[in-house]
Amino acid sequence: MSTKRSILIVDDEFGLAEMLREMLRESGYEVTLAINGRLAFEILGEGRVDLVLTDMMMPVMDGVELATAMRRDDQHRRTPIIMMTSLPTALPPQPEGLFDAVLRKPFTPDLLLETMNSCLGDRGKRN
Amino acid sequence: MSDQVPSPERRPTGIEGLDRIIEGGFLVSGVYIVQGPPGAGKTILANQTCFNHAAAGGRAVYVTLLAESHSRMFAHLRRMAFFDESAIPDRVYYIGGYSALEAEGLDALVTLIRGAIQKHKTTLLVVDGLISAQESSPTDREFKRFLHEIQTLADLTGCTVLLLTNAERASGFFPEHTMVDGVLHLTDELSELRPLRHIRILKLRGSAPVRGLHSLRITDQGLEVRPRIETRLPQGAVNQEELASGPKLPFGLADLDEMLRGGVRPGSITMLLGSSGSGKTLLGMQFLSEGVRRGERVVYFGFYGRPAAILAKCQRVGIGGLKEGVERGLARLVWHRPVEGVLDELGESLIQTILSVRPQRLFLDGMEGFERAADFPERMSHVYSGIAQELERLGITTLYSTETRELFARTIEVPITGLSAATQNILLLRHVEHRAAMLRVLAILKVRDDDYDARMRELRITNDGIRLLDTFAGESGVAAGGGVSSEPRGKEDEAYPGVD
Numbered sequence: 001m002s003t004k005r006s007i008l009i010v011d012d013e014f015g016l017a018e019m020l021r022e023m024l025r026e027s028g029y030e031v032t033l034a035i036n037g038r039l040a041f042e043i044l045g046e047g048r049v050d051l052v053l054t055d056m057m058m059p060v061m062d063g064v065e066l067a068t069a070m071r072r073d074d075q076h077r078r079t080p081i082i083m084m085t086s087l088p089t090a091l092p093p094q095p096e097g098l099f100d101a102v103l104r105k106p107f108t109p110d111l112l113l114e115t116m117n118s119c120l121g122d123r124g125k126r127n
Numbered sequence: 128m129s130d131q132v133p134s135p136e137r138r139p140t141g142i143e144g145l146d147r148i149i150e151g152g153f154l155v156s157g158v159y160i161v162q163g164p165p166g167a168g169k170t171i172l173a174n175q176t177c178f179n180h181a182a183a184g185g186r187a188v189y190v191t192l193l194a195e196s197h198s199r200m201f202a203h204l205r206r207m208a209f210f211d212e213s214a215i216p217d218r219v220y221y222i223g224g225y226s227a228l229e230a231e232g233l234d235a236l237v238t239l240i241r242g243a244i245q246k247h248k249t250t251l252l253v254v255d256g257l258i259s260a261q262e263s264s265p266t267d268r269e270f271k272r273f274l275h276e277i278q279t280l281a282d283l284t285g286c287t288v289l290l291l292t293n294a295e296r297a298s299g300f301f302p303e304h305t306m307v308d309g310v311l312h313l314t315d316e317l318s319e320l321r322p323l324r325h326i327r328i329l330k331l332r333g334s335a336p337v338r339g340l341h342s343l344r345i346t347d348q349g350l351e352v353r354p355r356i357e358t359r360l361p362q363g364a365v366n367q368e369e370l371a372s373g374p375k376l377p378f379g380l381a382d383l384d385e386m387l388r389g390g391v392r393p394g395s396i397t398m399l400l401g402s403s404g405s406g407k408t409l410l411g412m413q414f415l416s417e418g419v420r421r422g423e424r425v426v427y428f429g430f431y432g433r434p435a436a437i438l439a440k441c442q443r444v445g446i447g448g449l450k451e452g453v454e455r456g457l458a459r460l461v462w463h464r465p466v467e468g469v470l471d472e473l474g475e476s477l478i479q480t481i482l483s484v485r486p487q488r489l490f491l492d493g494m495e496g497f498e499r500a501a502d503f504p505e506r507m508s509h510v511y512s513g514i515a516q517e518l519e520r521l522g523i524t525t526l527y528s529t530e531t532r533e534l535f536a537r538t539i540e541v542p543i544t545g546l547s548a549a550t551q552n553i554l555l556l557r558h559v560e561h562r563a564a565m566l567r568v569l570a571i572l573k574v575r576d577d578d579y580d581a582r583m584r585e586l587r588i589t590n591d592g593i594r595l596l597d598t599f600a601g602e603s604g605v606a607a608g609g610g611v612s613s614e615p616r617g618k619e620d621e622a623y624p625g626v627d
């Protein structure tokens with residue numbers, strides 16, 4: 001069994017998702033892609049995912065809907081979720097704890113890795 | 128029962144000039160192609176329409192099939208006044224469709240679009256990058272089937288659809304054009320060093336669009352479309368026989384008014400034709416000054432001098448009252464950079480100004496400013512004719528200045544076509560060499576259907592105003608710059624300090 005951390009990237013923007021996958025693989029992560037929330041939720045049911053990196057606006061099921069579904073699911077309630085958004089100002093109000101962090105696009109690789117590490121480190125603290 | 132067919136319901140783009148061209152907006156359930164080369168403004172047009180639609184209570188979904196990321200697009204749109212981030216994601220929603228298209232083809236894209244329309248209760252859908260869908264299609268037939276499915280979706284849901292694509296096509300045939308309700312073509316070209324953008328309606332079912340090219344500009348406000356000004360103005364021959372009756376409008380210069388037998392007729396158009404520096408602007412301002420003195424509303428519309436500088440100069444040479452006229456709301460001075468805008472922008476500014484001020488007197492200073500802003504010089508005749516008709520309809524007494532190309536010439540060329548046909552009066556101003564001095568002269572070349580004094584007078588600009596002198600009495604050949612005296616020189620020939 002792999003000891004690498006497993007990351008699920010959920011984004012309908014093909015180029016960005018591909019780029020993030022390559023970058024995270026080079027940083028030692030196992031990466032899976034999904035182009036909308038529904039596909040992501042199916043992937044979540046298939047195996048271990050340590051962290052979800054999701055876009056906000058997507059077809060079929062968006063990032064908020066995915067996060068809401070995960071928080072209601074016993075298996076994924078504690079999985080860290082990082083929201084990626086192109087909007088620079090405040091997101092529409094969300095329930096507390098829905099996301100572990102919010103990253104505004106564009107962001108640097110360092111900021112992404114730092115945010116991921118922080119979220120992965122906090123994983124055990126979540127109730 | 129009424130035989131009248133009800134007008135189809137439309138969705139305005141909120142881009143005023145565009146809505147005017149397309150008869151109020153896109154049809155509900157209509158499918159439209161917006162095409163043009165990269166950078167022509169397709170994405171801005173579509174986004175602006177989305178945000179305007181959202182502001183009016185609609186819901187828009189924007190599907191991208193291109194490599195440009197949403198964050199990059201937002202970065203460009205953010206400086207535009209229409210971009211309202213608070214409308215995202217509730218009323219304007221962005222999704223990427225390229226991944227679905229790449230993975231599963233056109234069927235997956237249709238499924239994605241159908242889902243987005245239903246989920247977001249979409250009333251306006253944009254698909255940006257139709258070329259990607261076409262390239263993913265194995266045959267033209269498949270692509271047409273895709274378009275047919277989009278049409279069906281639009282019909283079922285009442286959603287209006289904009290499909291954005293590049294215009295380039297090696298075959299020159301656009302099968303998709305036959306299947307949609309309208310095609311808007313955007314262009315971005317250079318005219319000498321000037322960038323010119325246009326929009327043209329190639330097809331518009333169920334509407335009577337204003338055909339031909341219309342000016343388009345991209346500013347921080349977004350896309351601005353200006354329908355060709357001549358399409359907004361009445362066309363046809365100016366009815367010169369029906370000039371408004373009433374007392375003539377004087378210049379307030381006793382000598383000139385006497386030459387004109389009291390002034391110019393109300394509603395008439397007068398050309399001030401002259402070389403650079405011959406006094407055209409000041410004579411025009413004198414005309415406006417006299418109007419203000421009489422309590423009339425006046426407008427200056429020009430290209431060469433900023434209002435403050437013109438007012439200061441008028442003040443300096445004793446042409447008074449205009450600054451006070453501005454303060455009292457009687458006078459309005461409008462200035463445009465000579466090469467600042469497209470012709471239609473200038474025309475619209477002029478028409479808006481005279482419609483809002485409703486002046487009795489108008490001075491258009493430097494008609495060449497219009498010509499320099501013209502994208503196609505052959506339009507000028509129609510533009511001038513339209514402007515002349517509008518001025519006549521509104522009963523505005525108009526002076527306009529235009530430059531002769533030569534400082535000294537035996538022949539005088541009237542450089543403006545179209546407007547000169549609608550011109551009732553022509554005043555010539557120029558420099559002449561006279562006894563080793565450069566003098567300004569004024570002569571009336573034409574007053575339609577009226578008597579006038581045809582003498583050539585020296586025009587002096589002094590600190591106390593404009594004066595007309597009989598310097599050339601008894602001489603001939605003055606206009607050609609070589610006056611020959613047949614009589615002794617009079618008292619007025621004494622030295623007089625002129626002001627430039």
